[in-house]
Amino acid sequence: MMLEVKDIRVGYNGSGLVLEDLGFTLGAGEILAILGPNGVGKTTLLRCINGMIQPKTGSVMVEGADVFGMSAGRIARRLGYVAQRNDAGRMTTFDAVLLGRKPHMGWKVSHDDLHKVGAALHQLGLEHLALRDIDRMSGGELQKVCIARALVQEPRVLLLDEPTSSLDLKNQLEILGTIRRVVKEHQLAAVMTMHDLNLALRFVDRFLFIRKGKVFASGRPDEISAEMVAAVYGVQVDILRHDGQVVVVPNGRESA
Amino acid sequence: MSHLNHGHIPQAYTAYVSRKTYFVTGLAVLGLVLLVMAISLGAVRIPVDQVLRSLSGMEADHRSQIIIRSIRLPHALAALLAGTGLAAAGTAMQSILRNPLGSPFTLGLSQAGAFGAAFAVMLLGTGTMQSTTVGAVTIANPYLTTLAAFVACMATSLVIIAIARLRGATPEVMVLSGVALGSLFSAGTMFLQYFADDVQLAAMVFWTFGDVGRAGWREVAFMAVTVVLGLAYFIANRWNYNAIDAGDETARSLGVRVERVRMFGMIVASLITAIIVAFLGVIGFVGLICPHIVRRIIGDDHRFVMPAASLTGAVLLLASDTVARLLLAPHVLPVAVLTAFLGAPTFLYLLIRGRWR
Numbered sequence: 001m002m003l004e005v006k007d008i009r010v011g012y013n014g015s016g017l018v019l020e021d022l023g024f025t026l027g028a029g030e031i032l033a034i035l036g037p038n039g040v041g042k043t044t045l046l047r048c049i050n051g052m053i054q055p056k057t058g059s060v061m062v063e064g065a066d067v068f069g070m071s072a073g074r075i076a077r078r079l080g081y082v083a084q085r086n087d088a089g090r091m092t093t094f095d096a097v098l099l100g101r102k103p104h105m106g107w108k109v110s111h112d113d114l115h116k117v118g119a120a121l122h123q124l125g126l127e128h129l130a131l132r133d134i135d136r137m138s139g140g141e142l143q144k145v146c147i148a149r150a151l152v153q154e155p156r157v158l159l160l161d162e163p164t165s166s167l168d169l170k171n172q173l174e175i176l177g178t179i180r181r182v183v184k185e186h187q188l189a190a191v192m193t194m195h196d197l198n199l200a201l202r203f204v205d206r207f208l209f210i211r212k213g214k215v216f217a218s219g220r221p222d223e224i225s226a227e228m229v230a231a232v233y234g235v236q237v238d239i240l241r242h243d244g245q246v247v248v249v250p251n252g253r254e255s256a
Numbered sequence: 257m258s259h260l261n262h263g264h265i266p267q268a269y270t271a272y273v274s275r276k277t278y279f280v281t282g283l284a285v286l287g288l289v290l291l292v293m294a295i296s297l298g299a300v301r302i303p304v305d306q307v308l309r310s311l312s313g314m315e316a317d318h319r320s321q322i323i324i325r326s327i328r329l330p331h332a333l334a335a336l337l338a339g340t341g342l343a344a345a346g347t348a349m350q351s352i353l354r355n356p357l358g359s360p361f362t363l364g365l366s367q368a369g370a371f372g373a374a375f376a377v378m379l380l381g382t383g384t385m386q387s388t389t390v391g392a393v394t395i396a397n398p399y400l401t402t403l404a405a406f407v408a409c410m411a412t413s414l415v416i417i418a419i420a421r422l423r424g425a426t427p428e429v430m431v432l433s434g435v436a437l438g439s440l441f442s443a444g445t446m447f448l449q450y451f452a453d454d455v456q457l458a459a460m461v462f463w464t465f466g467d468v469g470r471a472g473w474r475e476v477a478f479m480a481v482t483v484v485l486g487l488a489y490f491i492a493n494r495w496n497y498n499a500i501d502a503g504d505e506t507a508r509s510l511g512v513r514v515e516r517v518r519m520f521g522m523i524v525a526s527l528i529t530a531i532i533v534a535f536l537g538v539i540g541f542v543g544l545i546c547p548h549i550v551r552r553i554i555g556d557d558h559r560f561v562m563p564a565a566s567l568t569g570a571v572l573l574l575a576s577d578t579v580a581r582l583l584l585a586p587h588v589l590p591v592a593v594l595t596a597f598l599g600a601p602t603f604l605y606l607l608i609r610g611r612w613r
Contacts, residue, residue, distance in 0.1 A: 052508050073511040081509030087354075089501045089556035094269050099502060102495050103511045111265075119263025130266045133555065146506075152260060153510070 001025045001061075002189035003049070003157050008058035010041070010048055018044050019055070020213040026157075026189040026206075031180060033200035034193045036210035037233055042193035043084070045210070046159045049191065051075045062157055076103035080150030084161040086142060088134040093126055093145055096134045100149035113152075120148040123185075124178060140171030144178065151182060158183065160192040164199060172196070176203040197229070197248045221246050276560045279553065283567035287336065290574040294332040295324055297578055299586045302328070334471035334479065335577040335591065336570045338532045339542055341483035343569025345525035346543025347550075347562055348490045351497040352521040353420055357431045359544035360529040363416055364438030365409045366540065369533030370464055371441040372408030374448050376401045378456065402478070406530035412437050413522040420518075466537035466592025468577050475535040486528045487566055493517060494558040501556060539592045541599025542569050549602075572598070 003026040010019040018041045026032050034042045047053045049060050051067045060067040062078045070078070080100075088096075097120055101113040121127050124144045129137070134145055143163060150158055163179065164172040180203050183190045194200040200207060201221040208218040209232045217228045224246060229237045236253040239246060295307045302320045310316040310324045342360060349358035360366045380400060419433050445464065449457055471479070490497075496517045499507035507514050532539070546568040547561065554560050573591065576598060580589040 050509055052505075071511075072508070072513055076509060076511030079509070081506070083503055083505040083509065085503055086506060087501065087503045090551065091498070091501075091556050092269070092272070094266070095498075095557050096502070099495070099498055099510065102499060105495065114265045115263040116260040117263060118265045119260040122263060123260075127264075127266070131268055131272060149506075150509075154260065159509075 002028045002030075002063060003191070004059075004061040005045075005049060006059045006061075008045070008048055008060070009056045010044055010053060011056055017056075017213055019048070019210075021058075022210070022213070022215055023058070024208055024215065024218065026191065028187040028189060029184050030206065031183055031190045031192070031204040033204040033207045034191060034210060035195075035197065035200060035207055035232070036216075040210045041213055042210060043161055046081070046161050046191065046193060049157075050079050050081050050159055073103050076153060078155055079157045079159060080153045080155035082143075082146045082150050082158070082160040082163060084165060086146050088137065088142055090133050090135055092131050093121070093134055093137075094130045096145050097121060097126075097148045097152055100152035103153055116152050116154070117148075120151045123151070123182065124148045138171075139166050140168075140175060143167065143171070143175050147175075147179065147182070151186070156188060158188050158190040160190065162193050162195065164194070164196065172199060179203070197224075201246045201248070224248070276554050276557075276564075280560060280564050280567065283564055283571060287567055287570045287574065290571055290578070291332055291336060294335065294574050294578045295328040298328060298581055330471055330473050330476045331469055331577070332574060333476045334468040334536065335573045337476065337479040337483045338468060338536055338539060339546075339569035339571070339573030340487065340566045341479065341528040341532050341569075342539060342543040343546035343572075344483070344487045344490050344562065344566045345528045346569075347547040347558070347565040348493075348497065348521050349525050349543075350547055351500055351558065352518045353416070353430060354500065355420075355430055356548070357434075357544070359541075359547075360409075360525065360533075361538070361540040361542075362431060362438075362544055363434035364412050364436075364441060365526060365529045366533050366538045367438040367441040367445070368408040368412040369405040369530045370538050371444045371448075372405040372530070373401050373534040374445050374460055374464070375408075376404035378448050378452065378460075380404065402531050402534045405534040406527055408441065409526040409530040409533075410523065412441070413526045417518065417522055464537050465590035466539040466595075467588075467590040468536055468539075468573070469581075469588055469590075471535055479531055479535060482528055482531045486524045487562075489524050490521070491562050493521065494562055497521075497558040497562075498556075501558075537590070537592065539573070539595055541595050541602075542573055545599050545602050546572060 006023045008019050008022045009017055011017045022045065024032065034045060036042055044053060048055050051070065054068060067075055094117060097117045098109065098113065101116065105113060121130055124147060126144055126148060129141060134142060137145070160179065164175055167175060176199060179190065201224060204221065206218060206220055207224065209216040209228055211232050216232055224239060226237050226239050229235060229248060236251050238249050238251045240249055292304060292307050296302050296304050300323060302323060306316045306320045307324065310321055346359035349363065350356055415437060416430060416433060420430055449460055452460060496512050499510045499512045500514060500517065504514050547565040550561055550565045550568055554564060573595065576594040577591045580591050580594045583589055
């Protein structure tokens with residue numbers, strides 16, 4: 001297994017548990033969507049997998065090695081993280097992506113580092129923007145830069161916190177398509193938190209619903225049911241199939 | 257197993273990096289030229305060839321030699337070091353506090369340091385005061401004076417870090433806290449002045465002007481060690497600062513221990529500020545303006561901003577000091593007056609222009 005999350009319990013001081021006995025496994029080339037309403041602990045889970053938050057109990061293993069026993073630098077060489085909020089200073093795309101080589105870098109930037117950045121820019125179709133300052137970019141372009149940055153970390157696991165939250169439809173499709181292609185090509189394991197169920201079901205291999213800090217349901221996209229959505233979000237939906245895709249449509253009926 | 261080998265490095269990028277390197281080198285050369293000019297120009301003019309002979313250790317005219325060794329060189333080096341140190345501290349603070357208005361002066365560190373040093377001189381007896389304008393205060397115990405300045409600077413830093421860590425501490429809140437802390441320490445200095453006798457009062461007023469002329473070789477040596485080590489520390493952290501610029505969370509995911517980098521950065525910035533303020537008084541604006549001038553020209557990459565801003569600080573203070581000595585010669589204006597004359601309009605211009613980063 002590429003990523004194994006086991007019995008995670010996270011609590012913020014005194015206010016009960018945010019995540020309770022949460023676990024899943026993920027193989028190489030697989031993408032998992034973490035779904036659930038606002039404030040259910042999706043981002044907390046990602047931070048926990050990345051070692052930024054120490055859980056009360058439980059373990060996170062990447063290729064069999066425990067994340068909580070690793071130094072920050074070692075974690076950064078195994079897990080790439082694309083945060084929801086990214087600040088852009090006056091820095092070129094090339095330099096912003098080069099920052100992702102930091103966990104591997106010695107005192108000087110090596111030729112190898114530069115070549116890897118060049119390759120990542122090529123893979124994400126950012127070559128023509130290499131010298132553009134990132135503070136003059138659109139949301140979609142900046143998101144690609146952040147993915148490229150995580151990619152040059154050469155991680156085994158990619159974590160993305162709502163990668164499409166501030167993008168228009170075209171960019172949403174493009175970014176998720178890019179993530180899917182990159183994950184398959186590099187045989188990574190990817191975990192993303194998402195709000196848009198239809199986008200998630202279209203691009204991921206598996207989904208996982210969190211309710212009240214616990215795994216409520218999980219499965220392949222075609223295994224989603226109207227009952228799951230009603231229980232997690234309190235919204236009545238119909239599950240339709242269109243062109244081989246599963247589509248979730250709210251039907252306007254009152255929730256029971 | 258990596259699919260990222262054999263990528264193409266754009267030619268334009270290589271050229272772009274070279275341009276930045278040339279910019280930094282150009283500033284270094286400008287700094288050296290200004291250093292020679294600062295030593296050459298003054299009430300007594302010393303020919304450049306004599307300056308160069310003396311600096312390179314060769315035999316030079318005896319009178320020039322004495323002026324250079326005992327007055328001009330320590331004076332110029334003090335300007336160079338103070339400019340470098342303040343600009344480096346400002347650059348680091350802007351990044352680690354994620355605030356474009358960060359600098360020792362705007363966040364009240366300078367005023368705190370001045371209070372600490374004044375407190376040491378007046379109440380702990382670490383210096384003696386005279387009623388002459390040159391060398392109004394002679395510091396007998398640089399260790400204790402600097403320590404007192406450092407303690408005051410550090411206390412201010414800790415309050416600022418604490419405020420920065422509070423949820424929702426916006427840049428505005430932090431700058432306003434700096435203003436409040438600065439006023440608090442200015443009031444503290446005034447309080448000391450109120451109880452001072454005539455000689456002490458005059459001495460303290462002259463002293464807080466901020467002047468590089470009062471530095472002797474001992475002060476220069478102290479500053480040199482602190483500024484060189486501090487700058488080396490900041491440069492070693494250049495990638496950490498770049499990562500923090502991208503957001504705390506991104507920085508953490510890249511293996512940066514953000515809290516630690518922030519805390520140590522503030523300690524080093526406080527130490528540099530404390531030592532400069534203790535020896536030279538309050539010199540404002542250098543730490544705020546220099547990083548911004550450089551950011552506008554070469555962008556926010558700390559690999560280049562840190563050395564370039566430091567050199568700009570050195571250049572600015574050397575030039576200001578030389579002008580300050582020549583403007584009303586044989587009278588010498590305190591350099592802080594000139595940096596404020598230069599700095600305040602530049603600061604306003606930057607504010608009006610908007611786009612900080």
